[in-house]
Amino acid sequence: MINNSVENIIEIIDIRKSFGDLEVLKGVSLSVKKGEIISIIGSSGSGKSTLLRCINQLEQIDSGEILIHKCSINKKSIHRKEMLKKTGMVFQQFNLFPHYNVLQNISKPLMTVNKFSKEKAYQLALDTLKTVKLEDKTDNYPLQLSGGQKQRVAIARELAMGCEIILFDEPTSALDPELAFEVLNTIKSLANSGRTMLIVTHHIDFAKEISDRILFIDDGIICEEGTPCQVILNPENDRTKQFLNKINKLF
Amino acid sequence: MDFLIVYRNLPFIAEATFKTLTHTVIAFAFALAIAFIVGTLRSFKLKGIPKLLLDFYVEFFRGSPLLIQLFFIYYGLPKFNIVLDSSTAAIIGLALNGGAYMSEIIRAGILSVDKGQYEASYTLGYTWLQKTWHIILPQATRIAVPSLVNGFSGILKGSSLISVLSITELTRAGQLIYTRTSKPFEIYLVIALLYFLMTYIVSLLALNIETKLSAKYN
Numbered sequence: 001m002i003n004n005s006v007e008n009i010i011e012i013i014d015i016r017k018s019f020g021d022l023e024v025l026k027g028v029s030l031s032v033k034k035g036e037i038i039s040i041i042g043s044s045g046s047g048k049s050t051l052l053r054c055i056n057q058l059e060q061i062d063s064g065e066i067l068i069h070k071c072s073i074n075k076k077s078i079h080r081k082e083m084l085k086k087t088g089m090v091f092q093q094f095n096l097f098p099h100y101n102v103l104q105n106i107s108k109p110l111m112t113v114n115k116f117s118k119e120k121a122y123q124l125a126l127d128t129l130k131t132v133k134l135e136d137k138t139d140n141y142p143l144q145l146s147g148g149q150k151q152r153v154a155i156a157r158e159l160a161m162g163c164e165i166i167l168f169d170e171p172t173s174a175l176d177p178e179l180a181f182e183v184l185n186t187i188k189s190l191a192n193s194g195r196t197m198l199i200v201t202h203h204i205d206f207a208k209e210i211s212d213r214i215l216f217i218d219d220g221i222i223c224e225e226g227t228p229c230q231v232i233l234n235p236e237n238d239r240t241k242q243f244l245n246k247i248n249k250l251f
Numbered sequence: 252m253d254f255l256i257v258y259r260n261l262p263f264i265a266e267a268t269f270k271t272l273t274h275t276v277i278a279f280a281f282a283l284a285i286a287f288i289v290g291t292l293r294s295f296k297l298k299g300i301p302k303l304l305l306d307f308y309v310e311f312f313r314g315s316p317l318l319i320q321l322f323f324i325y326y327g328l329p330k331f332n333i334v335l336d337s338s339t340a341a342i343i344g345l346a347l348n349g350g351a352y353m354s355e356i357i358r359a360g361i362l363s364v365d366k367g368q369y370e371a372s373y374t375l376g377y378t379w380l381q382k383t384w385h386i387i388l389p390q391a392t393r394i395a396v397p398s399l400v401n402g403f404s405g406i407l408k409g410s411s412l413i414s415v416l417s418i419t420e421l422t423r424a425g426q427l428i429y430t431r432t433s434k435p436f437e438i439y440l441v442i443a444l445l446y447f448l449m450t451y452i453v454s455l456l457a458l459n460i461e462t463k464l465s466a467k468y469n
Contacts, residue, residue: 058370096371112381
């Protein structure tokens with residue numbers, strides 16, 4: 001369990017975001033403690049991914065405020081770059097760099113962004129690959145890997161960059177169940193690393209097992225949040241009940 | 252048929268071929284530089300005067316004949332005290348013209364790079380320049396290589412027009428031999444074959460580069 005005295009690493013205050021006429025986030029507020037693991041569930045189009053993308057500035061919020069380590073990350077903030085470096089993102093479509101091999105996919109960003117020497121970057125990349133059990137694939141190019149392997153390289157890339165916060169945007173949605181399982185296992189193995197993780201997922205059992213807290217987002221607002229037991233087993237909100245019912249029927 | 256004419260003029264033709272090649276290679280190098288800079292800049296959302304200038308450059312040089320551009324640079328610019336020797340004028344003309352076409356190839360290559368690549372590099376903390384240089388351009392270039400080679404062939408063939416600036420390259424050499432010998436069939440056949448040979452070798456070379464570049468992707 002997360003200690004109450006731990007500081008809030010992310011503070012989201014009433015953010016709103018529209019795409020044209022469509023309001024996707026309708027006032028979302030959320031505090032995340034350092035080291036907390038939060039799963040975000042909800043149906044497609046409910047704003048889950050947009051929330052993550054706003055935290056990482058891939059989308060600009062229309063109003064509200066996002067603080068990381070108590071520093072605002074809006075466009076005017078001088079701490080913006082620095083705070084963004086603390087967050088990493090794992091995408092549904094992996095987004096590995098196809099012109100780099102596996103080792104370079106991890107080491108090149110370290111050299112370019114963190115100014116590591118080549119030896120240091122290679123060593124760290126190799127060590128990180130070991131934690132996702134892909135040390136035998138260093139010389140392969142992304143196209144030669146399975147989806148699950150690609151996603152594990154993508155996770156390793158964020159780990160190596162030393163991100164304190166990792167945002168997972170449906171990391172297993174492009175994978176078949178077997179490959180999804182191996183990626184979920186990799187994520188689980190990181191649970192005790194002290195990193196803060198926000199995971200958008202459709203794997204309810206996985207969310208139940210790994211999370212400190214689960215958010216159910218519907219129609220641009222957080223409908224329900226609480227411990228996995230509260231949200232998954234004893235949901236209070238009608239929409240949450242409906243959603244979980246449908247999911248249970250499906251699997 | 253009297254191909255002895257060609258044989259007798261071989262040193263002259265060789266020298267002219269060399270001239271064609273040097274002008275083409277130098278112009279292509281400049282065109283490539285122009286293409287990367289202009290193509291990259293135009294692929295991002297430029298606004299105001301820079302955008303107008305670059306749009307005008309590309310549209311103007313693609314939308315008017317190379318021959319007129321060469322005349323303009325060589326005969327027109329001295330009005331503003333810009334006097335160029337014929338080789339320099341020719342290279343500038345070929346480079347500006349080729350650069351305009353090739354910048355569109357680079358731009359198309361950049362636009363075809365997946366959006367996820369931009370997002371991933373942004374998330375990792377790449378600056379605009381780092382992202383462009385390390386992530387986007389290598390992938391765009393790979394896509395652009397076949398068309399860029401076409402660009403080289405285009406400049407090579409376009410270089411026959413610089414004969415009007417009295418540069419004795421292949422085309423003008425052909426004309427000179429023809430006026431001396433009145434054997435147009437033999438001369439122009441050989442000249443055409445020489446141009447073809449050069450472009451053909453270049454496209455073989457491109458195929459080689461292409462296979463090497465895509466080898467690691469598959």
